[in-house]
Amino acid sequence: MASVLPASNSCMRADRKAYVGLVFPSAPQYSPTLSPCVRKGFVHVKNPHLDSMEEDILYHLDLGTKTHDLPAMFGDVKFVCVGGSPNRMKAFALFMHKELELEGGGEDVKDICAGTDRYCMYKTGPVLSISHGMGIPSISIMLHELIKLLHHARCCDVTIIRIGTSGGIGIVPGTVVITDTAVDSFFKPQFEQVILDNIVTRSTELDKDLAEELLNCSKEISNFPTLIGHTMCTYDFYEGQGRLDGALCSFSREKKLDYLKRAYRAGVRNIEMESTVFAAMCGLCGLKVPAAVVCVTLLDRLDCDQINLPHDVLVEYQQRPQLLISKFIKQQLGLHDQTL
Numbered sequence: 001m002a003s004v005l006p007a008s009n010s011c012m013r014a015d016r017k018a019y020v021g022l023v024f025p026s027a028p029q030y031s032p033t034l035s036p037c038v039r040k041g042f043v044h045v046k047n048p049h050l051d052s053m054e055e056d057i058l059y060h061l062d063l064g065t066k067t068h069d070l071p072a073m074f075g076d077v078k079f080v081c082v083g084g085s086p087n088r089m090k091a092f093a094l095f096m097h098k099e100l101e102l103e104g105g106g107e108d109v110k111d112i113c114a115g116t117d118r119y120c121m122y123k124t125g126p127v128l129s130i131s132h133g134m135g136i137p138s139i140s141i142m143l144h145e146l147i148k149l150l151h152h153a154r155c156c157d158v159t160i161i162r163i164g165t166s167g168g169i170g171i172v173p174g175t176v177v178i179t180d181t182a183v184d185s186f187f188k189p190q191f192e193q194v195i196l197d198n199i200v201t202r203s204t205e206l207d208k209d210l211a212e213e214l215l216n217c218s219k220e221i222s223n224f225p226t227l228i229g230h231t232m233c234t235y236d237f238y239e240g241q242g243r244l245d246g247a248l249c250s251f252s253r254e255k256k257l258d259y260l261k262r263a264y265r266a267g268v269r270n271i272e273m274e275s276t277v278f279a280a281m282c283g284l285c286g287l288k289v290p291a292a293v294v295c296v297t298l299l300d301r302l303d304c305d306q307i308n309l310p311h312d313v314l315v316e317y318q319q320r321p322q323l324l325i326s327k328f329i330k331q332q333l334g335l336h337d338q339t340l
């Protein structure tokens with residue numbers, strides 16, 4: 001297994017108030033006297049081969065251990081927020097820049113992965129904002145490289161949150177769903193990864209305490225419908241989510257509604273396309289940190305399949321998870337909230 005903890009990195013969790021006063025160190029603070037329990041917050045990787053590699057090129061992020069000083073660039077990261085769309089993740093970074101009252105203007109918020117057009121990445125103080133594209137393969141590649149990045153950078157006590165959009169089941173559009181468990185298309189709390197020619201089944205439980213904390217946070221925002229429920233993750237937006245409006249469809253409206261109602265009875269409140277692998281990798285792949293999935297619903301799938309919201313409503317809905325997470329981050333950092 002790759003070595004986990006450099007003896008000399010310090011964790012900020014016990015010292016989150018250090019961010020009050022808006023001092024964002026660009027590199028980790030080193031202290032050789034950490035207790036073992038503090039050390040457990042470092043980001044681990046579970047790959048024995050990494051130790052023997054002279055260099056690790058994070059190809060899709062356009063970063064590498066020889067070409068970049070990863071601890072200096074990312075060592076102070078405490079929150080990683082991921083979402084499908086590059087524009088949304090840039091908007092979130094600009095929003096956090098403003099909310100954290102960081103120095104400089106929006107033009108200082110630059111895409112760290114500009115050398116590749118696969119993903120975008122922005123860093124605002126202790127918050128990293130990264131796009132992951134659509135679907136399990138796309139987010140999975142990004143997460144492999146992100147987890148290695150956090151490991152190489154010796155980050156500790158990192159919270160990772162997916163902020164996305166989804167289709168709701170039996171709930172009012174615009175509702176924010178905080179996932180307790182991600183489930184597959186059979187409503188099972190598992191993610192099946194094909195490794196060589198084996199299927200490896202991984203758990204998709206998410207951090208219940210973090211979910212509760214986020215729900216409590218949402219209660220402080222007025223007119224902000226939020227609930228905790230299961231999220232179903234599919235391999236496709238159309239047939240895979242029981243839509244009648246794709247290029248292909250081989251089932252009836254009755255079959256569709258029967259499936260979605262069974263999902264509802266199994267506790268599913270929304271459907272998206274990344275949560276199972278996100279939960280499995282964050283839980284398993286050494287990210288010994290809380291992870292959450294927070295997605296706004298754009299429609300009620302019991303009513304319709306097409307997303308026909310006016311542009312301004314769509315934009316406002318997409319901002320809801322961002323608003324909640326910004327509030328949560330500011331609370332964690334001990335900063336006063338002036339947005340609401």
Ligand SMILES: O=P(O)(O)O[C@H]1O[C@H](CO)[C@@H](O)[C@H]1O
Nearest residue numbers: 083084134135164165272273
């Ligand atoms: O809003 P994002 O994060 O893109 O996620 C959701 O939106 C996409 C489909 O439109 C899928 O990737 C789904 O998971």
Ligand SMILES: O=c1cc[nH]c(=O)[nH]1
Nearest residue numbers: 165166167271272273
């Ligand atoms: O219905 C929806 C809406 C957004 N994202 C999805 O995956 N499904």
